[in-house]
Amino acid sequence: MAKLILILGDQLSLSLSALQVADKDTDIIVMAEVAEEGTYVRHHPKKIALILAAMRKFAEQLRAEGWTVAYTRLDDAENTGSIAEEILRRAAQSGADEVIATTPGEWRLIRHLQSLPLKVSLRPDTRFIATRADFNDWAEGRKQLRMEYFYRKMRRKTGLLMEGDNPAGGKWNYDQENRKAPPKDIRAPGPMQFTPDDETEEVLDLVERRFGDHFGDLRPFHFAVTRADALRAMAHFIRHGLPLFGDYQDAMMTGQKWLYHSVLSPYLNIGLLQPMELCVAAEEAWKAGDVPLNAAEGFIRQVLGWREFVRGIYFLEGEDYPQRNVLGHDRALPPLYWGAETGMHCLSQAVSQTREEAYAHHIQRLMVTGNFALLAGIDPQEVHEWYLAVYADAFEWVEAPNTVGMSQFADGGIVGSKPYVSSGAYINRMSDYCKSCAYSVSRKVGEGACPFNLLYWHFLDRHRERFSANPRMGNMYRSWDRMDAEKRAQILEEADAFLAGLEAGGTV
Ligand code: FAD
Ligand code: SF4
CATH class of the missing domain: 3.40.50.620 (HUPs)
Known part of the structure; x- marks a missing residue:
């Protein structure tokens, strides 16, 4: 039958x-x-x-x-x-x-x-490099699941960037070389873009009719919709983007939506590209001398390490994972996530390019929109639904561990060993956003103080019990404790006032 x-x-x-x-x-x-x-x-x-x-x-x-x-x-x-x-x-x-x-x-x-x-x-979905058993066997009995160790196992399993039993170049990870601030005159190539054919135009008209009221611009539409075109986009990235991918992986710049990122996740996640072919292409480019090791390794770590790791977590942790909320955050997602006006230039950049392209790169997702939501105590369920809705690459197996786990720490530390929180100083170091902002990144308190500066301490203070004993956070608490009591009280008061304004729906 x-x-x-x-x-x-x-x-x-x-x-x-x-x-x-x-x-x-x-x-x-x-x-x-x-x-x-x-x-x-x-x-x-x-x-x-x-x-x-x-x-x-x-x-x-x-x-x-x-x-x-x-x-x-x-x-x-x-x-x-x-x-x-x-x-x-x-x-x-x-x-x-x-x-x-x-x-x-x-x-x-x-x-x-x-x-x-x-x-x-x-x-089983065999398009992944790690089987569910590979991940579960590795995870079994471990007190903490750390991506770095899983990644090493995957390097050994695949032989990618390996010289015998050792990592190519002698180190597993070249992240130290991957945190450069971008030069002012940066000219990133951007992803390969495609003109929709008649059939795709027909789909665009349909989507406009049926889903035109959803957040996000439908046109111009430049995604590849076939494997052949996705392969072209991959070749374009390997040639033009990968050489500097590592150097500027964490950088953010006004008006520069892509920098040296691949923008290949939408194709990988719907099956037009396979993760292993992407890793092999990156390794070959390094072997041919076309890209430095820090770039090839940095990129392969994202695909072979992070992508496979978060999938393992999603299935290992089970169905309730996206609903977790260990920090008890319950504030509503503010309208600025849906494009309402804000004086915070970093957030307005990340949200406006998300509306235009259904894309923001990792540091924008983690250290701008994610960081702000975590500091402001937004309900992780609402944050999760936002990320799932607005990104072209968002499917729950990959989105939920990144949002609920890595970005909101709502899983209590399964994906990351500490919360990804920062004051405005980090955003200022990695971007040019602060120069065009209504707030001042150098002001810690008072009129015009950067909200990230206020909320950072507010977050640490309100979660002191949970985090002060975390060895990776001791310095943060020591800095907070060294501040004089009056200043601490002022920071907390101003942060409360900011959060009240946010809740009242005013423009922040
Ligand atoms: P590149 O910077 O070029 O990286 C290369 C590839 O590595 C990506 O295409 C992607 O497949 C993989 N990769 C990199 N980081 C991760 C990661 N942390 N987890 C899984 N794969 C990774 N990625 C998604 O694919 N779908 C999501 O829904 C998603 N939601 C996210 C939500 C938050 C809050 C955060 C912090 C990250 C999220 N990510 C998600 C991970 C990452 O931001 C995107 O994979 C990346 O920005 C995609 O753009 P790119 O293809 O230009 O990536
Ligand atoms: Fe963002 Fe603060 Fe910088 Fe403004 S000053 S762009 S709010 S980090």
Whole structure:
């Protein structure tokens, strides 16, 4: 009897494990554009368009390769609106009683599929470099899960940047060389951009009609929507971006949305690119002498280390992970995250480019929008939903550990050993933002003091019990304790006043 082979919008890879066991002659591939997936959080229109356009192209490719594809378009009259209902409809149409899928990257969808009144086989997602068993075996019995050690295991497993048993160049990590402030006249190449063809234009019109009221600019739309174009974007990055990727990895500059970042995560996360091919391309560029070791290592660490590590955490920790809130933060996400005016230039830069591009690079996400939310005590659930909605690369397996764990410390220290908090000084060191800000980064208190300066101490003070014994935070508490009592009281008072203003919905 025919089986249904489900392919989700982030599973657009010919190597997909579900396809490996399917029979071209008898089985039916089910792909569906459904309203539920576009609205369970209000995704950025560019993200929805990327996924729908890439799904349509992938379905065409599958048909060209001889597969039977039952494809539901968003506007089809019979569209039932959810993945589960679409599977049932296709099963009734075809008489199939079995569904094969590659395990989704989100507990919500796994549970939907498991609750279907059909035989459902979920196959492992083999597009990752670490299997779930690799990660779980490594994690078992460890008191603390630290990415750096997992990364070393992955270097050994893959042989990437290895010279025998030793890391290439003698060190596992070249991060010390990767924290340069950018020169004023920096001219970063930016990602390769693509002009939408007629089919993609059709998707853009559809997304405009159906999701035009979501936060984010749909046009101009420049993402690649096929593997062939994603491969071009990858080659462009390796040649033009990677050589300086390491040096300016943590830098931020007004009006410079991309710097030397790859902007390949949307393609990786929907399956147009594979993580291993990206790592191999970076390693080859280093071997050929085209990029320095600190760049190749820094980049490979993100893909082979962080990306695989956070996925391991997501599945190891289980379904309640995105709801965790160990710091008890409960303030509402302020309107400035949705583009309301703010005098804080760093936040306005990060949010406006997020609206325009459905993209911000890691340090903007971590040390600007994330840092501010953590310092201000925003409810991590609201922060999580914001990140999941606004970035083109956001899928829960990767977004939740980064947001709930790394950025908000809401998991109590599973992803990171200390909270990523900083005063304005860090942002000033790594960017040119402070020069154009309504606030003064050098002012610690009083009129015009940078809110990050006030909130930083407020955060440390209100979480003293939890963090003062953390060996990586002792210096911070010693600096706070050395300040005279009057100044400390003033900082806390001004921070409270700022937070009250934020809560009242005023412009900050
Ligand atoms: P580059 O800087 O060019 O890095 C290369 C690749 O490394 C990326 O494409 C990505 O695949 C991988 N990578 C780098 N850092 C991480 C990381 N911490 N976790 C996983 N992969 C990483 N990444 C997502 O893919 N989806 C998300 O939803 C997401 N949400 C985030 C939320 C927060 C609060 C933070 C702090 C980070 C988040 N990240 C997320 C990680 C990282 O910011 C993005 O992967 C990166 O900015 C993507 O841009 P890029 O392709 O230009 O990355
Ligand atoms: Fe951001 Fe403070 Fe700098 Fe303004 S002064 S850009 S708020 S860090």
